[in-house]
Amino acid sequence: MTRSMGYTQSEGLTALRQWVVELQRRVHNPPAMGDPTHPANKDIIITSGSADALCKVLESVLSPGDNVLIENPTFPGPFKVLRPLDCNMIPVNADADGMNPENLRRALSRWSPEDAKNPTSDIPKLLYCVPTCGNPTGSCLTLTRKQEIYKLAQEYDLMILEDDPYYYLQFTEPLVPSFLSLDVDGRVMRLDSFSKVIAPGLRLGFLTGPCPMVQKILYKVMQSTSHPSGISQIFVTSVLKQWGHDGFIARSSELRRLYEDKCQQCLVYLDKHLTGLAEWTKPTGGMFIWIKILGIKDSSDVVAKVYQKGVVFITGSVFHIDSSAPSPFIRLSYILATCKEINKALSILAECLKEEV
Structure with missing residues (x-):
């Protein structure tokens, strides 16, 4: 508690980060995680809620005038960041099973994959979606659709922003694998939150993504929020250590039911x-x-x-x-x-x- 009352690491308390790293290994098992020689190697930082991480990712990746692919309808949080950035939001219509890969291909049809290699092209850099238990639709992307969307992201060199605070609230088990679990290229930035499984007032989440991008976002943290709330981190770390990883997953299952x-x-x-x-x-x-x-x-x-x-x-x-x-x-x-x-x-x-x- 004494330590939490002072300034702490911008990337989050070591004990909490270590716990989250192991959770991501168990649940998602990202390809090449922990291999510093692989482009898909991942880093993880604790954030001041997933909304803050969402804002920092968008501000770090995008420039004024950029085109951004956005699931439609979707959580309006990114609108509030992208409009002041003067980015162009291109809707990708969703149905009862979430974002439709055919609609994504249609939205990309004005460009060719070769445009991704041209630095002067206005081809979209980023695809945003809430893949699980979507807000507002309650739909979940199937594994087949995720695989099709990831292939399109590879073809057009898109970064996928996987905003997934409801991941543990799927009604069916086993849980549908995430985009993070498919990421062999280092093109997925994944946002998780403690809001839906512990308490939203803690304002804690965690960001998993390719090491260079996470490091870039960490610099923004250093000069903005400085670090997530120390008291919230101490509280969550104590709870998670008491539950253990198996207990956390069991708690999530109780919430689902x-x-x-x-x-x-x-x-x-x-x-x-x-x-x-x-x-x-x-x-x-x-x-x-x-x-x-x-x-x-x-x-x-x-x-x-x-x-x-x-x-x-x-x-x-x-x-x-x-x-x-x-x-x-x-x-x-x-x-x-x-x-x-x-x-x-x-x-x-x-x-x-x-x-x-």
């Missing part, structure tokens, strides 16, 4: 109240359900109306690159509400939708 039960209960109430009024896809993990309201072009008025009655949904336009365009979707999160509250909330939504019709 808890969230899956909650999701199933929510789906029952969706069938009860919204059949004929909306469509939705059963999530394969995580915290969210993506709902399409039938018969309307824009969900904003409906979201505002139910908010006046004490219910909060997020309008779908927030999760699209063009947030000004109308969207018939809303995002629901079933984690914090009780079953009684979910039932009531969806009945209120149904009443408002019937009034709209």
